[in-house]
Amino acid sequence: MTLTEIHHELFKDFCTLKNKLIYCKKDFQRKVLKASHYPLTYSYECYTKVKKNLFNIRFTAIKRSGRKNPSVAVYGLYNRPEGIYAATLSLEEHRTTIYPPHFFKRYRERIENDFVSSNKDIIKRYFATDWGYAFSIINKEIEAVYHSFENKSTDDKVGFVCVTSAGYCFGEAHGDNIFIMKTIVSEDMLFDSQKEVFSNLRKDFIKVSKELYGINIPN
Structure with missing residues (x-):
């Protein structure tokens, strides 16, 4: 697949999670109401029904009132012969940023210095602290x-x-x-x-x- 085809495929696949996204947002809003410290961040992992791609959806509320319109960060994983790719989706700008296996190889070596964890765990760790x-x-x-x-x-x-x-x-x-x-x-x-x-x-x-x-x- 070309990069353009991958870009369109990821956005098309993510759109199938519309109902799940609504559920996750409501669940996050409840967590914000119960929270005592802010900002509050919480992530949800969702698999699409047909393509079986994994998407991680992270909500962030800077303060209690932020539950109504939390910031949303999305990344998905997909496999190619050379390994696992990650891609962040900027929903408003309809933009895709792709992270190939080599990027996470360097992240493992240079940042984490971790040669034991799985590739998926390394990727998850990177995006857990990714604030744009x-x-x-x-x-x-x-x-x-x-x-x-x-x-x-x-x-x-x-x-x-x-x-x-x-x-x-x-x-x-x-x-x-x-x-x-x-x-x-x-x-x-x-x-x-x-x-x-x-x-x-x-x-x-x-x-x-x-x-x-x-x-x-x-x-």
Whole structure:
């Protein structure tokens, strides 16, 4: 399947969970009413009936009144011969961000340092602390950082870099609504001179995480 076909297939499959989504939202609203601390986040795992794809739906309410219109984050899993892929669905923008097996291989090695857990557990752990990202278009200096860690041919291009709660991700855009996350590096892996390149991007991410989700990301 092409990336465009995968994009359409995932959104089409997710739409079959409409009734389940309504149930999960009502259940989350009840949890918010009973909660004593905020923000409150809760995730639900749902399998589609026909395709049997697994979707994780995460609701977040910054405060009690947020139960009426909680933020919703969705990611799904699908299998290819090379391994398990994850894809986040941005419902309002109808946008898909795809994470190939190589991305989670690097996340396992560089961030978690965990060579025992299953691939699904590693993926679940990544998204449990995923509060979106702030991104910037690649320049030559940033692209050089990517190649210094991936040791790939200069023909292997990346189009953007973004900061997440886990680290710095490099990726490539395919059209206006499909993005591929290629790899991730940790803050500790960067030299001081490289950290300066990403400092403003991280400040933007911390600000957005606080405003949208009430999450305090460490500097």
